[in-house]
Amino acid sequence: MARKSAIPPSYYGEPHKFDPTFRGPVHHRGCTDVLCCVIFVIVILGYIVLGTVGELRSLTYASAERVVNKAILFYFNILQCANPTVLINLQCPTTQVIQTLFANYLSFCLSWIALYLALYASLSFLFTPAVCIQVGITSLLDAKEVGIKIFEDYASSWFWILIILIGVADLSLIFILLLRFTAGFLFWMVIFGVIAALGYGIWHCYWEYSSLKGKPDSDITISDIGFQTDFRVYLQLSQTWLIFMISLAVIEAIIILVLIFLRNRVRIAIALLKEGSKAIGCIMSTLFYPIITFLLLAICIAYWAVTAVFLASSGDAVYKVMSTLPNCKYTNLTCDPESNVTKLCPGSQCTFAFYGGESLYHRYIFVLQLCNLLVFLWLVNFTIALGQCTLAGAFASYYWALRKPADIPPCPLASSFGRALRYHTGSLAFGALILSIVQFIRIILEYLDHKLKGAHNAFTRFLLCCLKCCFWCLEHFIKFMNRNAYIMISIYGKNFCASARDAFFLLMRNVMRVAVLDKVTDFLLFLGKLLISGSVGVLAFFFFTRQIPVIQEEVPSLNYYWVPLLTVIFGSYMIAHGFFNVYAMCVDTLFLCFCEDLERNDGSPSKPYNMPPGLHRILDKTDQAGKKYSVS
Template structure:
């Protein structure tokens, strides 16, 4: 017979479930998981809570989440609509974009000035000045910087429109031709999504490898003693045998403890962990630049197939994006990897120079800081030059299939022979595309601002109560700009590819019946040798 106390102890009620301890592991697990699911709440780990214990960013609470992954969807829709309109009304849309950006900057200047005037009228001038000097000096400086930035941007755009209006018309014509190419090959707009996924994989590979390298050292313990006279302080020890050692029993080391100091080791592997981290960083940069090069080469091959087609769109090959991607993977990986390696080495050297600057920041050595700044400036310029040359080399690799060095040399001399056109198109086209990004990000940001400040009567009740709305607002603006940048980067690649094809077309053909131009009549009229650019 079993005693009464032991018989009662054979069963217990946990979370309302009767669990018999002798029924096996499955019942044991149910006794753990059922109360965990019943009483646990993972939101306590994932989300912060306010002083009342309510979760931040959750529905059905006073801290309901701001509908930001919605503002980003709005920017995605606006970007797509902008690109569709650019396909049919490029000239009108781009001039409207420039005008809208000018008005948007002017509105920003007026808004900042009016806000400051309202603060000044709310209190006396003396009180306002004292608050600026004593309380909110940083805020006043930010206002001044914001006003100057908006004013400089406004003046720069107006001056460019006055002195480069002909160049703007040329760039608009090139964007119109790019719109036709993208309109016939719409799948190119979504290729950056593949690049983003590949870059995400590369980032996780680097992060996981870096964490494993950083945590691969052995735990090192040192003697910590309150007695200054302890000769064994800061010497290595072992926590399991320390209490039996002579150090702990020594009269000079009373109260000493064996505590964890750092992760490290004495093997060759542990001594070169820093070099391994640098190697991991170099591989990460290499993979990132290779993926970007693969995107550029694929898009360049796609748009080149459009340009060199005699009858558009009848002679464009079927599935040109897939064909260009397969060619890049099969034939051009060596060239892409070599170009990516050159750029990655330059980036790694610049990162090391910034690391050295951080280490020497506390040192009182002006000469060393000056030399480091000069080296950083030189390698920054070198990185920009290499990036630009690689960009054009990948286009030539995609068009003619030659190796990287030959393609880079041919692209360089081709651009030098058309340096005037390069100066026109590169900067003006980039400026127009930048205006589109600013318009999309600024427009979505303005809507988000009106929504968060409850200035839209239709949806005023749905706006949350916020103490600070700048964090979700900046998230929407930055995310909108990045989404727009992803779409417009395809346009920039299309323009660069068509431009190099155009320059090569001018040199290879003369417009006769034996060697006819493959460019469109509009491009020949605007960008031809008899153009106003010469």
Template structure:
């Protein structure tokens, strides 16, 4: 406890590849009560006996043996003794010298010392940050689980209330989202005003640099000003959208009401995303295990490392079984034969990247197939509700299970084909990202421009294919046609009703997004007050943390995934009912011979809203 600083005997060794392989600097290290503050070397310390005892505290047992140990002026940085570097007229120096003696009888340039210190400091700080984050998870994991359970309860209560009080819940949700964002703006302004007069709160982010402890940024007034500006922009955008879409919101509420009735008759649909989530987890586990087996199926490569003296064999490959019988151990007694990586120059290694790409492609294909299975199942269940003339009497006894059976028995090929198209686009995007990473150091601006354009085009293509696949799966669930026919019919049906798509479908998606935002914001604020110990009742209950943002961000991201799982059922129900509504309008006219299948409540407000939208579009045209 009385020796909090870590002293490195030869900081140059920290530039070794062993730092990146083992997160450990291959040089002697000891804990000291303070870092050395004298610019002397071992040899000078022996000549000046008055300083010999001073340097003896920084040396390992056996200090008196002939091999010298380099010691230079070391300041304390992050509780580690690193060289005191300064610049004079653009020249990097240690003390007053541009070179130093490394303890092996050689003079080294200070630039090597700087690079070694930078690498060691970055790696050690990253390791320290990872360990602190791991410690925070170990003491707060059960509170994180409690927060996620609260998010699940909030989502379930919200969905149940939406079933019976759709209109009231939508308006309450809108008001609460505005109030939550308003509170965030006020809180950010109060923190900004409090820090305005404090010393050190106006340091620029450029001068501060990157800090592993994110709490440092919360003591800067610029941070709270940025938060306040972002929240103000979000508040203004939401208010403007609500003002301009106030009439469309009434129509969207009617569609959400109908979706609530459908979900009310098919309550098992709320837990069906858990099945999809479980299958996706299996796909991820299969991909990860296969990737690990592929990466470790090559030959193990071992190399020579030496941490106390210079060795001509350092960095060369070696064989652990015969290493002690070679001349290397005689010439370099401290040398070790350590594992470096899996690789080599075997014929298999040449095709390893191809196998990894194929493994990634299969993961995308399987994951997209699982998602498609979930979408077809939900769409078939909700379509059985819409096309039941007498609801719910004409519905199947178990609509969700019946739809799941039909999807597996009749539509496996269509789902696999749609997933294949999407997987091809996604693997191309991965390859483009890989090329972008490899060409970062290139100076060819045309190649960078072309690569950026391709990445943008394939991103847009992926979004379009996802949208088309989703609607194609709905048509597959309704009519049982193949993928190409269903995609064509869905696309032209949406194009014939493009105004309704913009008015109804997208406004409904916006309202459901506000619901997710409300749940995530509420749970996030609760987690913030709890983990920062600002709630007096549970002040002593909150665990001690290195970084309180670790559990808070985990709870927020988990809450979003949970809320997205519940609201994805609503979104799929709304999309299915909307396509069924458009199809119903084209197939029927509301006469006794061809009556509408939509409910009377939905017919009254949707037909009226659609007529008003058509008149508005004609007048603008």
């Protein structure tokens, strides 16, 4: 099979050569990026030490001296409150320091804690306790009633929510497995639907334009009337519909031309989507790997939150004078809560401000919080990288198996996980660190943007906006490159830099295929998420509103039917997103293997392709039509 390139192969690296001994992911490999691995382990140990510093009791255990005369402060031991008896009785068994007017405050906070726990159980969402501070009595009582009713709705509907979400998981699995038969049909059906819709839009715009052309005042241009808050004014102008018609015609022409000139690459993308469905069918265990990723991410997030609270609560309580009078010169000065500060200014009081101290440690609390955030981002990105590398190794072993599924090695997912963790912890940590630094800078820029909201310096705001845009693009590019670098690491076992370079050159030698496959995959997966969450949401709406006569008697009585409904919709989307992430990783891995297969082999008996028959037939048809496959 002749394949020529418009760009010299050396410009984007040399294509891979034929290797008769290559049979998929390399088993005999060595450790990569050892120095980064050592640094990563040291940082984790330091992070553990950092998490043990602080005085969490300052927030969870209140002494009577600190809360005397504080009518709207609330303290309780959240560790002892987090047990099943609290969820039943809505009352914490620990001693509370609270005034009579706020006797029901505890049940309010615990009802919201129960709500978060219910969300965690039904949506696999992260439980993060809220910090309850300073609310008015009236709004507090109203919020308490709403919170209790919401908790009651979850208590009475959690069983049905769980059944629906289990059904969503089954539906997502069935959708992925059926893509081997329906991927092409879904894609072309929607594409032709879009073309038909654009055609109707062009006709409608032409009809409106013809109808308005002879009417008085319809030939006024948009520039003549200027900006109008009532946009219906523009619809009375013939020029508006002319612009709409031209715009839709241009979009329609672009879509048709793209389909004409890239139809073969679209067919390859659809074939890869079908093959991805077959690969998941052969390695079903990959669909459950996101559970491991979720558990690791939950640990990282929980440890980060606890460490942040520990750091924030370190030191002694600092009190400052607060006065309702604007001219009190003692405002914001430190004070003693036992002193009578009303003598300084009428209406003043000694109010808790923050925790702090004079030691070197307390002076650098903010720096430690930044370190806590950076290490947290590093751990999160490492966890995601470990999952991507593990899945890529499993799917690569599927592609390079000459006879599928007979030649697939046993336990491909477990073997890939072991290789990634044993040999490539340093490489995964290296890629995760690069991405974490960019994300850390983005967070700082967002913080500065928030602080400079009221600034009138136009140049500073413009510069900050440009930096945010640049780092947003950089973050997405690094995510894309890291993802493909992890695929190459899982196959060849090279270090991160070498794998990223090989992946970049391979993608650039197949840049048009990359663009087409990426868009086709994103389109079908978005369509699948929308289809699953939308259909389940509609079904849940009819169920919880008692509009399905067959099971009308089984529906629990609810205060707000939208509570389980929104839970089901959001949970359906998140479950579908988890399944489809595995599928997207599968397609990306198969695509890189496919590109390498084209470079290594030529389809002859001495150099046979490893690609599945569907892709092979597409290549054969292309050759018979006289097409020449370009590596670009």
